[in-house]
Amino acid sequence: MYLSSLGELALGSRLKALSDHFYGAADEVYRTCGAPIESRWFPVLRYLWENGATTVSDVATAIGQTHSAVSQLADKLVRAGIVKRRRDAGDGRRSLLDLTPKGRHALASLGPVWVAVRRGAMASLGEDGAALLAALAACEQALQQRPIVDAILAEHAALKAAVLEIVPYEPALKAHFHRLNAAWLERYFRIEDIDHAVLGDPQRYVLGPGGAIFFARLGGEVIGTCALLHESPGVYELSKMGVDETFRGLGAGRRLLDAAIAEFHRRKGRELFLESNSRLKTALRMYEQAGFVMQPSTRPGSHYERADVYMVYQPAASKRAPAARKAPKPG
Structure with a gap:
């Protein structure tokens, strides 16, 4: 592949291509199994399922996406009737995201699908799948310790000098x-x-x-x-x-x-x-x-x-x- 020949320069593009591939595969599985959700909804829905009502900010921090991206996705989920927004009883200035009964019903039947996704991904990727997950975890930790923009700009300054x-x-x-x-x-x-x-x-x-x-x-x-x-x-x-x-x-x-x-x-x-x-x-x-x-x-x-x-x-x-x-x- 051309992108692989570019090494680190195409890291974002290669991850984007892999992301699109996995999203597409998950959507096809959901459609085939009759699941009423989309793959891009999964992180938000799963977090709400496990943690209950919470703010957009907390969800964004937990899944590593921007506040704006989560807010826009929440609007889409509200329109689909799967998520609702409500005022925080403890702080009227805040709104919380929470699953609707329709959302809970949709997720309650997805256990077998999610198990199949997990097992199928590992069966397809083999040992490389486990290595990929470990590498992603290490990458996420490294980026938290030293933001990549800072590192790149430091290298650029060194080259200029x-x-x-x-x-x-x-x-x-x-x-x-x-x-x-x-x-x-x-x-x-x-x-x-x-x-x-x-x-x-x-x-x-x-x-x-x-x-x-x-x-x-x-x-x-x-x-x-x-x-x-x-x-x-x-x-x-x-x-x-x-x-x-x-x-x-x-x-x-x-x-x-x-x-x-x-x-x-x-x-x-x-x-x-x-x-x-x-x-x-x-x-x-x-x-x-x-x-x-x-x-x-x-x-x-x-x-x-x-x-x-x-x-x-x-x-x-x-x-x-x-x-x-x-x-x-x-x-």
Whole structure:
């Protein structure tokens, strides 16, 4: 499923989908068994059944819903004749929710249905069902101890304060080299055979022949990468430049490019080139600012079907404009 690939980012959406699934299943069971209630009514009705007349606020606190949501549901239950509102004899300012005789009669016959729901859910989910209930209980307790909004905003503040760093390749980062490049290749073009080879085995195709790989990292999150390929003695190719497009405005692309160029100079290279595509205009402007000069034709013997741009690094041609304020599209 797509949502599962998003991990924590889609937690609410996944729980919503599961909730809708369970609500739908319960409603189908109620209809089949002739039960005159709906699944979304259950928490309020069951609480009133077990605790007697109580306020909307108390019900909302007990079942973890907002006062507004419970009040609206109570209005619906009153219209259905299952719940009534009455004044609190001990405090005339308060109104209480209570089951009507019709409501009590409806719930009194649901014991077998509720037992079947409980047993059927466990039969369907197996051991995962028990684990899910335990995980939900742990999740509820954790959220009470530290509200999730506070935790998220604290993490966001830490990321905003973090310093963008450029780090060299290490085996633990291999998956990010593939992830970041596959993202832009699939978005704009396709992953060619040469891409599959390089991204799948960077040790063999990049590092082994004398190349280098760099990563941009922010607060522990890897947000960009690029490679310096050793083409032949003194000749290097800038390749596999990709920046996560959700991290714009940090200058990660230019920092990666500068790191690759600095490594080229450190190795006393004599030629540095790149191949790209004319569709990637933001990236091409960044390359030009760094000193890459557009060549009149594509590079002879190019490995890439998508390549219609050939640029060669000429330091004297660098415009040395301030670092771009936007992260570039990959090139």
